[in-house]
Amino acid sequence: MAFPKIYIVGVGPGDPELLTVKADSLIRSADLILYTDSLIPPEIVAIARPEATVLRAADKNLEELLAVMIEAAKAGKRVVRLHDGDPCFYGAIQEQMVGLLAAGLEFEVVPGVSAYQLAAARLRVELTVPERVQTIILSRLTGRTVVPESEELASLAAHRSxxxxxxxxxxxxxxxxxxxxxYPPQTPVAICYRLGWVDERILLVPLAELAVRSEAAGFVRSTLYVVSPALMAETVPTEYGYPERLAFCEESGRSRLYSPGHDRLFKP
Ligand SMILES: C[S@@+](CC[C@H](N)C(=O)[O-])C[C@H]1O[C@@H](n2cnc3c(N)ncnc32)[C@H](O)[C@@H]1O
Incomplete structure (x- = not known):
């Protein structure tokens, strides 16, 4: 007998309205949901059926999580494992997938909106402004997981992306x-705490004040830092409090794609 597929689902940064249609329908139809409550707000889990079993993942190790998932799937249940943001990075899904393969179970990964995408939306910036910045780097500092030396932060910063x-x-x-x-000390940094949650906070500060402002705000987890020349754009809401503004699109910052002088496939 074929067992039901297990779903590994990205649920976005927190706002239930940023669930994909597929994530929404999987949560609503799940028999068993596993989630990390420090990263996924109760509003998302609340859309599950009242008869669904909802388990916190944070107090279980990988072997325990896999055992629960495998047993439920083998009993014919629909198992949905939720991950914040998009599961393709910093989600520890690789070892889960290996465990499910070893158990002979089918699984599917469903992408979600990552925290950096909601940060850019809230800040009303394009993270790739022509002739200023064309690359986005997603990384982290070494914590319990060690970052390879070749990806050391100072070497990534050298790109000024x-x-x-x-x-x-x-x-x-x-x-x-x-x-x-x-990066120059005046480079803006967005400190984004719990984007999409009811207590979301965003501070836009010069790089030289990053540590002092972040520590004073007491952000010790669920915080994303975005460092970018793009954050100087005039479109950034003034409520975030960064004084300097640049009129990017009046000069070099305009995209060639929609420029009147640029031929396109569908607009020769
Ligand atoms: C385990 S990682 C997972 C990231 C996830 N894969 C993503 O695409 O957003 C958790 C980290 O992501 C960031 N993060 C996740 N959700 C966030 C949110 N709602 N607001 C700000 N940062 C968030 C924080 O840096 C947090 O420490």
Whole structure:
């Protein structure tokens, strides 16, 4: 007998309205849901059927999680494992997938909106502004998981790209020092706490004040840092409090794609 497929589902940063249609329908039809309550708000789990079993994952190790998932799937249940944001990075899904394969179970990964995408939306910026920045780097500082030396923050900062740092709130002093080796002190940094949650907060500060402002706000987890020249755009809401503004699109910052002088496949 074929067992039902297990779903590994990205649920976005927290706002239930940012669930994909597929994530929404999987949560609503699940028999068993596993989720991490520090990263996924109750509003998302609340859409599950009242008769569904909902388990917190944070107090279980991988072997325990796999055992629960495998047993339920083998009993014919629909198992949905929720991950914050998009599961393709910092989700520890690789070992889950290996475990499910070893148990002979089918699984499917469903992508979600990552925290950095909601950060850019809230800040009303394009993280790739022509002739200023064309690369987005997603990374983190070394914590319990060690970052390979070749990806050391100072070497990533040398690109002066739009740099989005996850899982790093406990290392802000070190982060600021490494970034200052390459970005000018006035480079804006967005400190984004619990995006999409009811207590969301965003601070936009010069790089030179990153550590002091982040620590004063008491953000020790669920915080994303975005460092980017793009954050100087005039479209950033003034409520985030960064004084300098640049009129990007009046000069070099305009995209060639929609420029009147640029031939396109569908607009020769
Ligand atoms: C385990 S990682 C998973 C990231 C996830 N894969 C994603 O795409 O957003 C958790 C880290 O992501 C960031 N993060 C996740 N959700 C967030 C949110 N709602 N607001 C701000 N940062 C968030 C924080 O840096 C947090 O420490």
């Amino acid at each position: 739009s740099l989005c740092l996850y899982l790093s709130a406990k290392h802000v002093v070190q982060m600021q020092a490494r970034l200052l080796l390459h």
